[in-house]
Amino acid sequence: MTEEIFSTLPFAVTACNTEGIIVYMNEKSKATFEKDSNVSLLGKSLFDCHSPTSSEKIRELLQTGGTNAYTIEKNGQKKLIYQCSWFKEGTVSGLVEISLPIPLEMPHFVRG
Numbered sequence: 001m002t003e004e005i006f007s008t009l010p011f012a013v014t015a016c017n018t019e020g021i022i023v024y025m026n027e028k029s030k031a032t033f034e035k036d037s038n039v040s041l042l043g044k045s046l047f048d049c050h051s052p053t054s055s056e057k058i059r060e061l062l063q064t065g066g067t068n069a070y071t072i073e074k075n076g077q078k079k080l081i082y083q084c085s086w087f088k089e090g091t092v093s094g095l096v097e098i099s100l101p102i103p104l105e106m107p108h109f110v111r112g
Helices: 002-007 027-032 050-062
Strands: 012-017 022-025 066-072 077-088 091-102
Touching: 012 027, 022 027, 050 066, 050 077, 050 091
Parallel strands: none
Antiparallel strands: 012 022, 012 091, 066 077, 077 091
């Protein structure tokens, strides 16, 4: 059921285990990250496709159970990148990354 929910979302959802091995990619993630290599990244290491600085951040998140959020712009498309740990029985089991396209200019509301 969960895989059905995430499969066709219009943003990329990618998950890895505690070793940094990719264990899940929805269709948008596959289309985004596999388009250059034409090779499935499932079962591959995140550390093979990230810089040393990014790899260190991944290791930190896996160790601390933390989150990391930022925006990027690439090819005229702005995206919100949100990375967080996922847990099983209270223990960090890996990371999930959501890559969500957002408008270049976006309203911001302060509520409550």
